[in-house]
Amino acid sequence: MRMQMSVLSALFLACTLFIGTVKASWAYMFVVNNGSIYVISEEHVDPKQIGSKIGKVTSYSDQEGTYSGNFSNRYPKGTEYFEIIGLERKDAIAVKEKEGVYIKAAYEGEYAGDRNGWSDFYPYVVFGALIVFITMYFLKKRMIR
Template identity: 80%
Template sequence: MRIGVLSALFLACTLFIGSVSANWAYMFVVNNGSIYVISEEHVDPKQVGSRIGKVTTYSDQEGTYSGNFSNRYPKGTEYYEIIGLDIMDAIAVKENEGLYIKAAYEGEYAGDRYGWSDFLLYVFVVLLVLVAFYFVKKRMIR
């Protein structure tokens, strides 16, 4: 009985963790800890300067990510400076050959920082597994 209840709780937690999906307020890219909101404004290729980075992690699943993360562009998508603009104002994101989209600086990306509350659910699941193993082992000894 106890094992069945613990197994059901463990399964429910596992399904909950795996089924979280994103409902992003906006599409964005992160470059060196700064978040940039994707606009619909095109950047003239003549205004595109040096490459400053690229997407290292893509996900449409809500979560906390590190590196140059995007919730719109795939891994490998490149970022460029815009000639005449500071990168703290905006950058250009390469969508296709010759097509660049402006992304406006929004602030510092908080996703690179982890707090204890980020790991609380995982700690709970690990404790649940340990308790389940304890009861299984106790029952096998009888």
């Protein structure tokens, strides 16, 4: 019985490490507005070109992962987004860094971070199946005795 508990504990530990969170840095700085991702540039936008407010950062993280809402990996929660007069939102938006200072963010495409696919749940399915099979194995072995 002691051997079985050791094996079970080792398997549980291995599975826990397998599912652990991976922390990595983002490839580039960006903001997400209404499902669209915009890559932050170093280009300033003249305050005279700033149009109406179109959103703000609702969630921030500097660790790579899956997030929802108007997310940014550079700007804190509350940072505002604006239209740039003369440009479509599908081209670029302005991000307010501080009073009177706006940075251009170029449209990159649709942000897939809100969507969950099979690969997001795969480790949990494998872990669950492993626990079920181990439990069945030990129960069957107990019944044979």
